[in-house]
Amino acid sequence: MHPAYSVIFFTTATGAGYGLLACLGIFAFLGFIEAGFWFRLVSLGIAVALISAGLLSSTAHLGRPERAWRAFSQWKSSWLSREGVAAVATFIPTAAFGLGWVLLGLDGGWTAAAGLLSAIGAAVTVSTTGMIYASLKPIAQWSSRYTLPAYLIFAVMTGCVLFNALLSSFGQPFLWVQTTSLLLTGCGWAWKRATWRHNDGQVTGTTLNSATGLMGGEVRSIEWPHTEENYVLKEMGFIVARKHAAKLRLIAQALTFAMPFLLLALSVLLREVGWLAALFAMAATILQLAGMLVERWLFFAEARHTVALYYGR
Amino acid sequence: MTCLPASTEKKLGLVIDLDTCVGCQACVTSCKEWNTGGEMAPLTDVDPYGGDVDGVWFNRVHSYEHQTESGSSTVHFPRSCLHCEKPACVTVCPTGASYKRSSDGIVLIDESKCIGCKLCSWACPYGAREFDTSVGVMKKCTLCIDRIYNENIAEEDRVPACVAACPTSARHFGDLGDPDSAISQLVDRRSGVELMPELGYKPTNRYLPPRERTSNFGSAAPALQPLQAEGGFLGWVDRMLSRQ
Numbered sequence: 291m292h293p294a295y296s297v298i299f300f301t302t303a304t305g306a307g308y309g310l311l312a313c314l315g316i317f318a319f320l321g322f323i324e325a326g327f328w329f330r331l332v333s334l335g336i337a338v339a340l341i342s343a344g345l346l347s348s349t350a351h352l353g354r355p356e357r358a359w360r361a362f363s364q365w366k367s368s369w370l371s372r373e374g375v376a377a378v379a380t381f382i383p384t385a386a387f388g389l390g391w392v393l394l395g396l397d398g399g400w401t402a403a404a405g406l407l408s409a410i411g412a413a414v415t416v417s418t419t420g421m422i423y424a425s426l427k428p429i430a431q432w433s434s435r436y437t438l439p440a441y442l443i444f445a446v447m448t449g450c451v452l453f454n455a456l457l458s459s460f461g462q463p464f465l466w467v468q469t470t471s472l473l474l475t476g477c478g479w480a481w482k483r484a485t486w487r488h489n490d491g492q493v494t495g496t497t498l499n500s501a502t503g504l505m506g507g508e509v510r511s512i513e514w515p516h517t518e519e520n521y522v523l524k525e526m527g528f529i530v531a532r533k534h535a536a537k538l539r540l541i542a543q544a545l546t547f548a549m550p551f552l553l554l555a556l557s558v559l560l561r562e563v564g565w566l567a568a569l570f571a572m573a574a575t576i577l578q579l580a581g582m583l584v585e586r587w588l589f590f591a592e593a594r595h596t597v598a599l600y601y602g603r
Numbered sequence: 604m605t606c607l608p609a610s611t612e613k614k615l616g617l618v619i620d621l622d623t624c625v626g627c628q629a630c631v632t633s634c635k636e637w638n639t640g641g642e643m644a645p646l647t648d649v650d651p652y653g654g655d656v657d658g659v660w661f662n663r664v665h666s667y668e669h670q671t672e673s674g675s676s677t678v679h680f681p682r683s684c685l686h687c688e689k690p691a692c693v694t695v696c697p698t699g700a701s702y703k704r705s706s707d708g709i710v711l712i713d714e715s716k717c718i719g720c721k722l723c724s725w726a727c728p729y730g731a732r733e734f735d736t737s738v739g740v741m742k743k744c745t746l747c748i749d750r751i752y753n754e755n756i757a758e759e760d761r762v763p764a765c766v767a768a769c770p771t772s773a774r775h776f777g778d779l780g781d782p783d784s785a786i787s788q789l790v791d792r793r794s795g796v797e798l799m800p801e802l803g804y805k806p807t808n809r810y811l812p813p814r815e816r817t818s819n820f821g822s823a824a825p826a827l828q829p830l831q832a833e834g835g836f837l838g839w840v841d842r843m844l845s846r847q
Binding site: 374514519 | 605606607621631655656657658659660663664665666667668669670671672677678680682691693694695696697698699700716717718719720721722724725726727728729730733734735736738739740741796797798799800801802803804810812813
């Protein structure tokens with residue numbers, strides 16, 4: 291599948307944004323963090339900025355962005371429509387949470403409830419994003435049981451690592467958040483490796499035989515219907531990255547999981563030296579988000595659409 | 604709404620005979636010719652005379668070599684929208700632009716509602732939908748709704764342009780929901796197949812597989828036999844000159 295940069299940025303940014311929003315909402319609900327005004331403003335501001343920038347960029351790949359409002363109408367059947375509805379609906383508790391938690395400096399009561407609702411909205415929205423991909427049967431690598439959990443795990447992982455960096459930067463490192471970030475980074479790594487193992491060993495029942503109805507024997511493409519790449523090949527027959535897939539997987543793992551894991555572990559060990567721990571936590575966030583972009587790129591580039599079979603690809 | 608009708612009154616569709624298709628591309632060009640002025644017009648071509656030709660087509664003919672135990676054969680394979688009973692291209696549409704008609708089962712796009720998100724083309728396993736970059740919306744085969752119900756043209760012409768154009772009658776049009784229709788009978792007689800039935804899209808169109816070869820005709824001509832040595836003077840010359 292062709293990796294559209296706007297979609298890669300969109301899923302990475304909203305993933306981290308909703309992950310951070312969920313962390314803030316849950317911690318505010320539980321009353322775990324003693325946070326000042328600036329921490330509240332900056333952290334919720336970053337979450338909302340990531341979500342908004344991601345959602346806006348998702349309209350960049352549309353052919354007719356001015357009609358994007360129509361996408362809220364078909365929530366009964368379409369996961370993409372549900373994603374739009376969930377994303378907009380989540381802004382309501384998030385706005386209430388921002389008003390109470392940031393502007394009025396409240397804790398508990400309706401602010402806590404708004405925080406919890408924001409976290410639920412974030413989880414629902416990320417799930418709808420995952421389901422857009424998980425429901426596409428022509429792409430075996432996506433329509434597997436690994437896709438939806440991957441979107442949820444990566445969202446909460448990047449969100450929690452970002453939350454940890456913010457806490458450390460404001461001189462309030464919180465051991466629970468540090469260890470959870472480490473744990474989630476490990477979980478994400480394991481999940482990604484399991485997904486790759488599953489995809490690499492996957493044998494689908496769909497072949498050029500079933501695609502053409504020519505049963506038995508071997509079917510080979512000897513001539514395409516056209517001499518140049520058409521829309522179908524450009525969009526669904528993307529093969530550029532495949533020859534570099536092994537290297538890109540290593541890069542993705544190093545950036546997304548291995549290096550952030552190491553940096554987060556160091557920041558836990560060096561908790562006494564606040565500025566250094568904060569520096570490591572921030573570096574972990576930046577590397578992880580860069581790695582997620584590579585991971586998302588591979589998610590598209592390694593996905594094989596059944597229509598490529600018709601072209602012998 | 605992009606929810607699918609529980610059932611449709613008719614199941615209009617195509618039956619394509621892979622035994623008689625000769626890969627002449629007449630259906631491809633007549634489809635383009637009709638539809639670039641029809642319901643989904645225009646079918647834009649980008650850089651049509653340059654080195655990077657691209658454009659929207661609803662019908663594409665592939666050529667394959669099918670090798671089996673009984674030999675190998677060339678099969679021409681027209682690929683277009685199959686007007687599925689369970690078209691995920693419709694249900695994934697976020698705007699309601701894509702729909703399946705409950706009257707005849709034809710899958711269509713309302714261009715005025717399409718936002719060009721391309722998700723429908725990802726959801727189609729058959730590559731039936733093509734994006735028109737010039738107007739930013741998705742386009743697809745309409746089964747020539749502007750021909751099949753068109754009372755301004757002669758009755759015998761009220762078939763899709765691809766069917767009308769086929770010189771070998773490899774393309775058939777009709778109601779596949781009616782078991783007594785000529786087209787359904789043809790599918791029964793020739794054991795017509797669905798494409799990728801394992802994905803569960805329940806395509807309406809059927810493909811008729813190439814007929815079994817008869818055993819008294821081999822796929823290759825018999826090997827050449829050496830000619831009988833000629834007698835007489837010329838034969839003697841031939842034998843003399845053939846000596847090593």
